[in-house]
Amino acid sequence: MNFAEKNNVLFMAVLLLGLPLLTLQFDVYEESDILKDDDFSTVDESESLLSNVVSDVNKTLTNFYNHVTSANVSVENKTQSLNETRKLVKCKEIVYDQSEFTEPSVEIINGTALAKLLQVKPDITSRDVEADCVLVLFHARACPFSAHAAPHFNALARSYPNIKMVALDALKYHGINAQYGIVGVPTLKMFHNGRPVGKFNGTEYNIHLFSKFVHAITGQNPQGLLVTSKDFQGPVSSVVEKETDYFLILSWFFIIICSIYYFMESKWWKMIVEMIQNNWRESEAQHEHND
Numbered sequence: 001m002n003f004a005e006k007n008n009v010l011f012m013a014v015l016l017l018g019l020p021l022l023t024l025q026f027d028v029y030e031e032s033d034i035l036k037d038d039d040f041s042t043v044d045e046s047e048s049l050l051s052n053v054v055s056d057v058n059k060t061l062t063n064f065y066n067h068v069t070s071a072n073v074s075v076e077n078k079t080q081s082l083n084e085t086r087k088l089v090k091c092k093e094i095v096y097d098q099s100e101f102t103e104p105s106v107e108i109i110n111g112t113a114l115a116k117l118l119q120v121k122p123d124i125t126s127r128d129v130e131a132d133c134v135l136v137l138f139h140a141r142a143c144p145f146s147a148h149a150a151p152h153f154n155a156l157a158r159s160y161p162n163i164k165m166v167a168l169d170a171l172k173y174h175g176i177n178a179q180y181g182i183v184g185v186p187t188l189k190m191f192h193n194g195r196p197v198g199k200f201n202g203t204e205y206n207i208h209l210f211s212k213f214v215h216a217i218t219g220q221n222p223q224g225l226l227v228t229s230k231d232f233q234g235p236v237s238s239v240v241e242k243e244t245d246y247f248l249i250l251s252w253f254f255i256i257i258c259s260i261y262y263f264m265e266s267k268w269w270k271m272i273v274e275m276i277q278n279n280w281r282e283s284e285a286q287h288e289h290n291d
Contacts, residue, residue: 088219089192091133104161106235111173120194131193138170138187141241146186149205150236159222
């Protein structure tokens, strides 16, 4: 075999050996490409699943938002309808003497004057009929909360000149507390034609909250809301006055007497008496024995 034939045989051998390697390399690349295609398919399916989940969550949140919005709208509609159907109190205008400059102020009254002021006129049976509106502050001079509310209530009289404002010492005239449902002081109640139409239930006492309370019942707007230094001087005192509560002392005395009486009727008292008697007898017997 000459040199040319040897080269041809060698070339054929290299070609036969290299072809499987090339084929194997291609197959590997193609498998790699297939794996990549599978990976892309898997990613597409995951993205599709994630988009479906996000879409479902968005739909759920949208439905929840629509439900809450509709609920809020229905509540607002109910509140608005209640406000529209609620009748405001119609207060009779108070005529002041023009000859003398009299500024509206709080009047300090007693129980008899309050009963006369809150007399009911039987011919007035509705809130939308003009009648006397009276705002009563039940307070106590020894109560710090009453003292805190006093200047604001004094200033409130100037803000609503068509509403008569009075103050009563609920501790001094305690007999009328049950009649008007007073269980604590200070208590602010609105009366129309002698009938209670509103009670202030706030825990803070200032002129702005008082004004909102009056406006909600009467619909009247205040003529300015200003507390001056003069309002701290009266008519309702803003200084806590220390005074002896004789009814409280009498109540404690009654409680102590009752406690002693029931304790003496109990078995514990009898046991104590018997123990003392036994000790006394033993001591006497010991004394006689020593003699």
